[in-house]
Structure formats: structure tokens, C-alpha cells
Amino acid sequence: MGVAASLLGIVIWALHFGLVYGGQALACEVGRPSIVMPLVIGASVVALALLLVLAVVARRSRGGFLGGLAVGIAAFSALAVVWEAAPVLALPAC
Amino acid sequence: MTPTQALPNPLPRPEGELEALEEVWKRPRGWRFVTVVNNNWIGVLYLGTAGLFCVFAVILSLLMRAQLTVGGNDILEAGTYNQVFTVHGTAMMFLFAVPAVEALGVYLLPAMLAARDLPFPRLSAYAFWAYAIGGFFFFLSLFWGVAPDGGWFMYPPLTGKEYSPGINADFWLLGIGFIEISAIAGAIEIIVGVLRNRPPGMTLGRMPIFAWAMLVFAVMIVFAFPAVILATILLELERAFDWPFFLSARGGDPLLWQHLFWFFGHPEVYIIFLPAAGAVSMIVPAMAGTRLVGYGLVATALVATGFLSFGLWVHHMYATGIPSLSLAFFSAASFAVAVPTGVQVFAWIATLASGRPRMEVPMLFVIGFLFIFVLGGLTGVMVAVVPFDWQAHDTYFIVAHLHYVLIGGMVFPLLAGLYYWAPLASGGGLRYGRWVFWLLFGGVNLTFFPMHVAGLMGMPRRVWTYPEGMGLELWNILSTIGAGVSALGIVLLIADLAKNFRMSSGGTDSNPHKAGSLEWLPQGNYNTRSIPLITSRDPLWDQPGLAAQVEAGQHFLPGTVSGRRETLVTSAVDAAPQYIAIVPGPGWAHVIAAVGTAGFFLALTVQWVMISAAFGAVALAAVLYWLWTGTDLGPVRGPADIGGGYTLPLYVTGRDNLGWWAVVVLMLVDGTVFGCVAFTHIFLWLSNGPESWPPSGTTLPGLMAPAISAALVAASAAVVMLSDAVLKRGGRWAVAALLLVALALLGAGMGLDLQALWEAGVRPTAHAFGASLYANQFWQLLHLGIIAVMAMYVVARIAAGLVGAVRRVSFDVVRLFWFYVVGQALAGLALTHLFPRGAGVA
Ligand code: HEM
Ligand SMILES: [Cu+2]
Numbered sequence: 001m002g003v004a005a006s007l008l009g010i011v012i013w014a015l016h017f018g019l020v021y022g023g024q025a026l027a028c029e030v031g032r033p034s035i036v037m038p039l040v041i042g043a044s045v046v047a048l049a050l051l052l053v054l055a056v057v058a059r060r061s062r063g064g065f066l067g068g069l070a071v072g073i074a075a076f077s078a079l080a081v082v083w084e085a086a087p088v089l090a091l092p093a094c
Numbered sequence: 095m096t097p098t099q100a101l102p103n104p105l106p107r108p109e110g111e112l113e114a115l116e117e118v119w120k121r122p123r124g125w126r127f128v129t130v131v132n133n134n135w136i137g138v139l140y141l142g143t144a145g146l147f148c149v150f151a152v153i154l155s156l157l158m159r160a161q162l163t164v165g166g167n168d169i170l171e172a173g174t175y176n177q178v179f180t181v182h183g184t185a186m187m188f189l190f191a192v193p194a195v196e197a198l199g200v201y202l203l204p205a206m207l208a209a210r211d212l213p214f215p216r217l218s219a220y221a222f223w224a225y226a227i228g229g230f231f232f233f234l235s236l237f238w239g240v241a242p243d244g245g246w247f248m249y250p251p252l253t254g255k256e257y258s259p260g261i262n263a264d265f266w267l268l269g270i271g272f273i274e275i276s277a278i279a280g281a282i283e284i285i286v287g288v289l290r291n292r293p294p295g296m297t298l299g300r301m302p303i304f305a306w307a308m309l310v311f312a313v314m315i316v317f318a319f320p321a322v323i324l325a326t327i328l329l330e331l332e333r334a335f336d337w338p339f340f341l342s343a344r345g346g347d348p349l350l351w352q353h354l355f356w357f358f359g360h361p362e363v364y365i366i367f368l369p370a371a372g373a374v375s376m377i378v379p380a381m382a383g384t385r386l387v388g389y390g391l392v393a394t395a396l397v398a399t400g401f402l403s404f405g406l407w408v409h410h411m412y413a414t415g416i417p418s419l420s421l422a423f424f425s426a427a428s429f430a431v432a433v434p435t436g437v438q439v440f441a442w443i444a445t446l447a448s449g450r451p452r453m454e455v456p457m458l459f460v461i462g463f464l465f466i467f468v469l470g471g472l473t474g475v476m477v478a479v480v481p482f483d484w485q486a487h488d489t490y491f492i493v494a495h496l497h498y499v500l501i502g503g504m505v506f507p508l509l510a511g512l513y514y515w516a517p518l519a520s521g522g523g524l525r526y527g528r529w530v531f532w533l534l535f536g537g538v539n540l541t542f543f544p545m546h547v548a549g550l551m552g553m554p555r556r557v558w559t560y561p562e563g564m565g566l567e568l569w570n571i572l573s574t575i576g577a578g579v580s581a582l583g584i585v586l587l588i589a590d591l592a593k594n595f596r597m598s599s600g601g602t603d604s605n606p607h608k609a610g611s612l613e614w615l616p617q618g619n620y621n622t623r624s625i626p627l628i629t630s631r632d633p634l635w636d637q638p639g640l641a642a643q644v645e646a647g648q649h650f651l652p653g654t655v656s657g658r659r660e661t662l663v664t665s666a667v668d669a670a671p672q673y674i675a676i677v678p679g680p681g682w683a684h685v686i687a688a689v690g691t692a693g694f695f696l697a698l699t700v701q702w703v704m705i706s707a708a709f710g711a712v713a714l715a716a717v718l719y720w721l722w723t724g725t726d727l728g729p730v731r732g733p734a735d736i737g738g739g740y741t742l743p744l745y746v747t748g749r750d751n752l753g754w755w756a757v758v759v760l761m762l763v764d765g766t767v768f769g770c771v772a773f774t775h776i777f778l779w780l781s782n783g784p785e786s787w788p789p790s791g792t793t794l795p796g797l798m799a800p801a802i803s804a805a806l807v808a809a810s811a812a813v814v815m816l817s818d819a820v821l822k823r824g825g826r827w828a829v830a831a832l833l834l835v836a837l838a839l840l841g842a843g844m845g846l847d848l849q850a851l852w853e854a855g856v857r858p859t860a861h862a863f864g865a866s867l868y869a870n871q872f873w874q875l876l877h878l879g880i881i882a883v884m885a886m887y888v889v890a891r892i893a894a895g896l897v898g899a900v901r902r903v904s905f906d907v908v909r910l911f912w913f914y915v916v917g918q919a920l921a922g923l924a925l926t927h928l929f930p931r932g933a934g935v936a
Binding site: 002003006010013014017020021024025026028029030036064065066068069072073076077079080083084086087088090091092093094 | 297298299390391393394395397398401402404405417418419420422423425426427429430431433434667780783784
């Protein structure tokens with residue numbers, strides 16, 4: 001449980017990162033800057049929600065050290081998700 | 095554990111038990127020493143070789159500093175200077191930093207985990223020899239004037255055929271090949287070793303932090319090195335066969351190189367740093383005499399640094415004209431990764447504050463590390479800010495930053511580790527540490543601090559000279575003096591090692607630092623006499639009498655049960671005993687394989703194709719011989735008693751087998767390379783624009799041919815499954831026949847696709863579109879070749895009666911890899927035939 005939850009936290013971060021970075025590059029390439037903001041914010045909300053659920057489940061399962069590891073990884077991932085998404089609020093999409 | 099509780103094995107131990115153990119682990123004497131595989135010896139050789147290459151690279155840096163002392167100097171010509179800084183940077187990164195930390199892991203991990211050896215000792219010995227031989231030739235290229243000269247990150251178009259027509263660039267591209275192979279081999283070794291060779295009771299949560307750091311290190315190699323492996327293959331294909339991956343005139347894009355290189359290159363920095371941080375997390379508690387504060391947080395921070403560092407690579411590309419929002423994503427990610435590193439720094443400071451630190455030499459180096467590394471981290475946060483980086487890019491400010499991070503983050507911890515663990519490797523300790531420390535600490539700061547100023551004043555990096563009268567004189571003279579002082583420190587370090595370090599089979603009877611981790615148990619070549627039952631994170635502090643019990647043989651597996659070298663295999667999470675693995679002893683095959691591998695790449699560089707092929711054949715033959723004679727020995731005896739009520743088998747098949755785990759790691763490596771192939775395709779599509787992908791005039795074959803290919807390839811997997819079922823029922827020749835049928839199906843499927851592509855008129859040289867499709871073909875056909883060798887090997891083993899319903903690890907491993915190759919082939923077909931069709935519509 002703990003190991004799987006830890007890995008899942010990493011996967012959520014990676015998918016968010018890939019989606020945000022790749023999606024923005026793609027949207028700009030095909031000339032649709034307007035979808036960047038909703039994409040980034042939407043992806044971030046979903047990622048944060050998933051990380052929260054993951055952390056709660058990992059905590060509940062009383063996984064000892066590994067449960068703590070999963071919660072910690074979810075927290076670092078959430079921090080990175082918020083940080084990485086924030087620039088979209090301040091800068092032009094393309 | 096209290097002494098009243100029963101220990102796994104009773105006293106007295108049978109007569110001759112210890113002698114038998116010593117006999118099987120004896121190291122080869124005299125000139126046969128080159129056949130040694132035991133990690134206690136290979137680890138030290140590895141570390142020593144890395145140190146030697148570091149000294150070579152430092153000599154090159156002294157040449158550069160001599161040249162730059164005053165403007166208009168002429169010690170080195172411009173062209174030579176280019177070779178010197180390229181070899182300095184490349185050697186420091188690939189021949190010193192990564193191998194050195196890997197060597198530290200090879201040396202320390204078995205002792206820290208109370209394993210007898212690493213799970214695949216010949217693999218790490220092979221990796222060492224390939225690296226040592228190849229590295230020497232890499233340096234020698236300087237004497238012929240053919241050393242690479244495009245900088246350590248080798249950007250095309252400068253390194254393309256047009257602007258680098260000589261073989262200098264090829265020396266880099268192929269010379270790095272053996273480093274890539276040995277890094278991956280080491281990663282497999284370390285991942286499997288850390289997860290499966292821990293002592294009973296050492297759950298993941300009780301693992302020493304150094305083992306966590308090495309685990310993250312190895313996993314990062316698995317995901318980072320594939321990008322540079324593919325990048326070097328692509329650039330070499332472009333240079334040798336004119337496939338235009340990076341030539342914009344034919345649809346290529348030089349930025350593709352930068353993405354692939356830095357997707358490797360940034361994690362590389364943490365690949366170097368994390369093991370060093372792990373070493374610091376072992377040294378600090380011992381020196382402070384107290385437990386590490388925040389063990390769980392530090393382990394989490396290591397994992398977090400590991401994965402977050404994969405999201406930063408574009409911060410090396412701020413000046414390439416990428417849109418500002420994209421840059422901002424990476425800028426923010428660069429700040430985020432500083433957080434887990436900060437967590438570790440605070441944990442060390444808190445540990446020091448909560449104990450009574452002894453100011454011994456290792457502690458001095460740790461403090462030097464904190465000081466230098468934190469300064470480098472601060473300039474790192476500065477250059478993570480996009481507008482600042484635009485000013486500082488390609489100036490000496492960057493040279494200052496990168497040396498503060500690398501020397502602070504890696505060299506100082508390594509030296510702390512050297513002084514800390516030297517008593518383990520040599521019996522006695524080193525003596526001149528304080529002098530070495532102060533010379534290096536002063537020298538390094540004096541060398542690199544002025545470079546910040548020179549850089550801000552506008553001095554570009556990678557220039558062989560500079561004009562007088564711009565105010566750069568003072569800073570350059572200071573730097574050169576500093577380099578001289580550092581060099582004195584290094585000379586003194588070498589003297590210390592020459593005088594006071596003697597290689598030994600390892601182990602001290604005392605615990606000189608009063609540390610809590612297992613490497614300070616009494617040791618021999620076989621590491622600990624018996625394998626301890628672990629009940630805490632700091633066993634030597636919490637389990638009184640452990641050292642004496644272990645040495646007396648009261649814990650698990652106090653001797654050899656098969657008369658061969660063995661190590662205990664435990665489960666990955668809880669470290670519950672599972673089986674006893676037989677590990678190989680000394681041999682020639684891996685040494686010959688290493689010579690063959692290094693020769694293969696070197697001969698290829700100078701375009702001696704036939705000689706290269708001969709070396710390759712020798713390497714392959716040696717590897718096959720080594721597998722044939724040294725692996726999959728079958729059940730050499732029935733289950734054996736290791737004490738504590740455990741009776742374990744000596745042979746297991748399926749998912750618990752160590753070889754199975756190694757193949758899974760290898761599949762992750764290959765899968766990542768394939769992911770980079772797909773990235774190449776998609777990136778070039780984006781860079782060309784959907785309307786010219788495929789470029790006008792190019793048409794893909796119809797979907798009929800790929801559909802048949804897919805069916806054939808899938809059928810080959812089905813036939814392998816069938817052969818598995820037949821093997822279970824005791825079939826023999828039928829299994830061999832089915833494997834050959836499956837091989838034919840796979841070959842037909844892949845061949846058909848290649849033929850269809852060619853007949854449709856797609857050519858690799860015409861446009862980057864074709865080049866990227868043929869890069870995919872190249873990767874797929876390489877795997878066809880590997881599967882062909884594997885299938886023949888298993889068929890030969892069946893013929894020799896070495897594969898059957900029970901003894902089937904060789905078969906299982908090949909079957910697993912076969913399924914991977916089939917999956918990759920199907921994904922490759924989709925990339926070639928479906929992606930351009932879908933993307934053209936979008
Ligand atoms: C006494 C120690 C050292 C000195 C005096 C030194 C000096 C230098 C100098 C002067 C350059 C800049 C060349 C130029 O841009 O023209 C350089 C580049 C570099 N150094 Fe060092 N260095 C030392 C140690 C190290 C170490 C320990 C590492 C890594 C572990 C390292 C990695 C690099 C790299 C990656 C480059 C960039 C090469 C390039 O531009 O392609 N150096 N070094
Ligand atoms: Cu970086």
C-alpha cells in the first residue's frame with residue numbers, strides 16, 4: 001500500500017507536469033492560446049484533489065513508515081504542482 | 095534484542111565452518127588479482143580509478159588557469175584550449191563524478207546491508223573494467239589532438255559533420271558509450287542489491303539513509319541515462335549516415351539535442367549530489383553521537399529531489415527563445431526542487447545541534463560542504479530567475495556556480511566519506527586530513543569566488559584568452575593562485591593515501607567513530623561472519639552485543655551451505671528471508687568482455703569497422719560464456735537451514751528470482767529510451783508544424799502492411815506463451831522449436847514493416863521525418879537482434895539439457911524480455927503509422 005501510494009504520488013506529479021508543459025506547447029503551436037489557462041488550472045485542481053485523496057487514504061491505512069512516506073511525497077508533489085502552475089496567472093499564454 | 099532471547103544460531107559453531115567460509119571468499123592472488131569480483135576490492139579499485147581520472151582532469155584545469163592568468167597568454171592555442179576544457183568537463187562529469195559515487199555505493203552497500211556481496215558481482219566488475227580501459231583512451235585522445243572540443247554538452251550544429259568534420263566529436267559520442275553501459279550496469283546492481291539483499295528485519299523504514307540515497311540515485315540513472323543514450327545515437331547517426339535530426343534545412347532541430355541532453359543533464363547533477371548527501375547523513379549522526387533528526391523526512395526528501403529534478407531541464411535553455419510561460423514553468427520547478435534539499439540541510443543542522451559534534455576531519459569536510467554548497471545553491475536560485483540568467487548565461491558566473499555546486503555538493507562530501515570510511519577499507523586511518531581540508535577549502539574559494547565577479551563583468555566562459563584593460567586581470571590572477579593552492583591540497587591528499595592507505599579485505603575490529611550502522615561490524619571478504627537480525631535503525635547503538643554475536647556466528651547463515659559463495663535474499667519491503675542466492679566468484683570472462691566492449695567503441699571511433707566488429711564479437715562471446723557457466727545453476731542442493739527456524743531453498747524461479755528483477759530494471763531503461771524515440775518524433779512534428787508532417791512528397795505505406803506486422807509480432811508473443819505451457823509439462827524439443835517459430839514470427843513482422851517503409855519511398859536522409867521513423871526502426875531491430883541471441887542461447891541450453899521444468903530461470907528471463915520487445919514493437923508500429931496520420935488531421 002505505502003509503496004504503491006508513494007509511486008502514485010510521483011505519477012500524478014509527472015502527468016500534471018507533462019500535461020501542463022506539453023499542452024501549453026501544443027496549444028501555442030496550433031494557435032489556440034485561449035485554452036492554456038483553463039487547461040493548466042483544470043489539470044492542477046484535479047492533480048491536487050487526487051493528491052489529497054491519496055494522502056488521506058495513505059494516512060488512514062496506518063501504513064507506518066511507508067504510509068508517512070506516501071503522505072510526504074504527496075505533499076512535495078502538491079507543492080510542486082501549485083508552484084509550477086502559478087505562472088499561468090501572471091504571464092501571457094504564448 | 096536482549097541477550098536472553100534466543101539468537102538464530104547456537105554456540106559453539108561446528109568445526110571448520112569459518113574456515114570453509116574464508117576459503118570460498120578468498121581473493122585471487124598475484125596476477126590473477128584482475129579476476130577479482132568481490133565488492134570490497136572492486137569498490138576500492140573503482141574509487142581509485144575515479145580519483146585518478148579526477149587528477150588528470152585537474153591537471154587540465156591547471157593548464158587552463160595557467161593560460162588565463164594574464165590576457166593574451168599563449169600557453170594553449172585556441173583549438174587546444176577547446177579540447178582541454180571539453181575533456182576537463184566531460185571527464186569530471188562522466189569519468190569522475192558519476193563513477194566515484196557509484197563506486198562508493200559498490201564498496202559500502204554490502205557492508206551497510208550486511209550482505210555478502212552485491213547480487214551480480216561480475217556485472218560490477220565488468221562495468222569497472224570497461225570504464226577503466228575506455229577512460230584511459232579517452233584521455234589519450236588529447237595527445238593525438240583528436241579529443242572532443244564541442245564543450246561537455248556537445249551542442250549541434252557545432253558538433254555536426256559540417257562544423258566538426260574530424261573524429262573529435264565521435265570520440266565523445268562513442269567514448270561515452272561505455273560509460274553509459276557501466277552506469278546502467280551499476281544501477282541494476284544497486285537497485286536489486288538494496289531492495290533484495292538486506293539483512294532480515296531491516297525493513298525499508300530501517301534502511302540506512304545512504305542506502306535510500308543510492309536507491310534513488312540508481313533509479314534516476316535508469317530514467318535519465320536513456321535520454322543521453324538516444325541523443326548520442328542520433329547525433330552519431332547524423333554524422334555517420336547523414337540522417338538530419340538536428341539539421342534545420344531538412345526539418346531537423348538543434349533544440350532536440352538540448353532537450354534530450356538536459357533531460358539527462360539536469361538529473362545528472364542530482365545523480366551526483368544525492369549519494370554525497372546520503373554519505374553526509376551517515377557521517378553527521380556518527381560525529382554528533384546522536385540519531386539523525388527527521389529520518390523519515392530525509393528519506394522522503396531524497397525521493398522528492400529524485401523525481402522533481404526531472405522537471406527542470408529547460409532551465410538550461412532559457413536563452414533559446416522558448417516562450418516565456420514555458421520558461422516560467424521550469425523556473426518555478428527549479429525553485430520547488432530547492433525545498434527538499436533545504437529539508438536535508440536543516441535535518442543535518444538539527445542533528446548537529448542536538449548532539450555533541452566532534453570536530454574530526456570528516457566533520458570539517460562536512461562543514462566545508464555545507465558552506466560551499468549553500469553558496470552554490472544561492473547562485474543557483476539566482477540563475478533560476480530567467481532575466482538574471484539572460485545576463486549571466488555563458489559567462490564565468492556560471493563557471494563559478496557550477497563548481498560551487500559540484501565541488502561543494504560532491505567533492506567535499508566524498509572527501510568527508512574518504513576520511514570517515516578509510517579505516518574500514520585499510521585498517522588504519524589517514525593522517526593529513528586537516529591540512530588537506532584547509533588547503534582545499536581556501537583554494538577552492540579563492541579559485542571560484544573571483545569568477546563570479548569576472549562573470550558579472552562580462553567575461554564569457556570557454557574563451558582561450560581575454561583582452562587587457564577591462565578590469566579582468568585581478569580576478570583571473572586570484573583564480574589562478576587559488577587553483578595552485580587547491581592543487582597543493584590534492585598533492586597532499588595523494589601523499590596521505592600513498593603513505594597511509596593499504597588495501598585490505600575490509601573491516602575494523604573496533605568501531606572508531608562509534609557509529610550505529612552495520613558497516614562497522616567486524617568484517618572479512620565475505621563481510622560479516624553471520625548475517626544479523628535487525629530490530630532498529632541504528633543497530634550498533636540499539637542492539638548491544640551485536641558485533642560479538644555476529645562475529646561468533648550466532649546470526650543467520652554463519653557459513654556456506656553449498657560450498658560456494660552465497661548471499662541471503664530477502665523481500666523488498668519487509669526484508670523477510672526468501673532464498674539463498676549463489677553468487678559468482680573470480681573469473682576471466684567479464685574481464686575479456688570489458689576489453690571487448692571498450693575496444694568495440696574505441697575502434698568504431700577511428701572507423702576501423704572490422705576491428706570493431708571483432709572486438710564486439712569477443713565481448714558477446716565472453717558475456718555468453720559467463721552467463722552459461724556462472725548463472726542459472728539450478729538447485730545445487732536441497733533447502734538449507736540458515737538458523738532462526740528458516741530453511742531456505744537455493745534456487746527459486748519466477749518473480750522472486752534476482753535475475754527477474756534485473757530484467758525488469760533493464761526493461762525500464764529500454765522503455766525510457768523508446769519513450770525518448772517517441773519524444774523525438776513528436777518534438778520534430780511540433781517543430782515542423784502539423785502541415786509538413788509528413789513533409790510534402792512523402793507518403794506512408796498503407797495500413798495493410800503494418801496491420802500484418804502487428805499480427806505477426808503479437809503471434810510471436812502467443813507462441814512464447816505456448817512454449818511456457820509446454821515447458822511446464824516437461825517438454826524439451828517442442829519448447830526449442832516453438833521459440834524458433836516465435837523468433838521467425840517476430841523477425842517477419844519487423845522485417846515486413848521495414849520493407850513497407852522503404853518501398854513507400856521513405857528515406858532516412860531526405861528529411862527529419864524519415865530520420866525519426868528510421869530511428870524507431872533502428873531501435874526495434876536492435877531488440878530483434880537481442881532477442882535472436884537470447885532465443886539461440888535458450889535453445890542451446892535446452893539442447894545441453896540445462897533448461898527444464900524446474901531449472902528454468904534462463905527461459906523465464908528471456909520470456910519476460912520477449913514480451914517487452916513485442917509490446918515495444920507494437921508501440922513502435924503505432925508511432926510510425928498512426929501518429930502522423932492522427933497528427934496530420936489535428
Ligand atoms: C581544482 C579544481 C578545478 C578547477 C581549477 C577547474 C577549472 C575550470 C575552469 C577554468 C573551467 C572553465 C573553462 C572555460 O569555460 O573556459 C572549468 C569548466 C568546467 N569544470 Fe572545472 N575545475 C575544477 C574542478 C571541477 C570539478 C570537480 C568538476 C565536476 C565534478 C568540474 C566540472 C567542470 C565542468 C562541467 C566545466 C564546463 C566545461 C565546459 O564548458 O564544457 N570542474 N573548470
Ligand atoms: Cu539544471
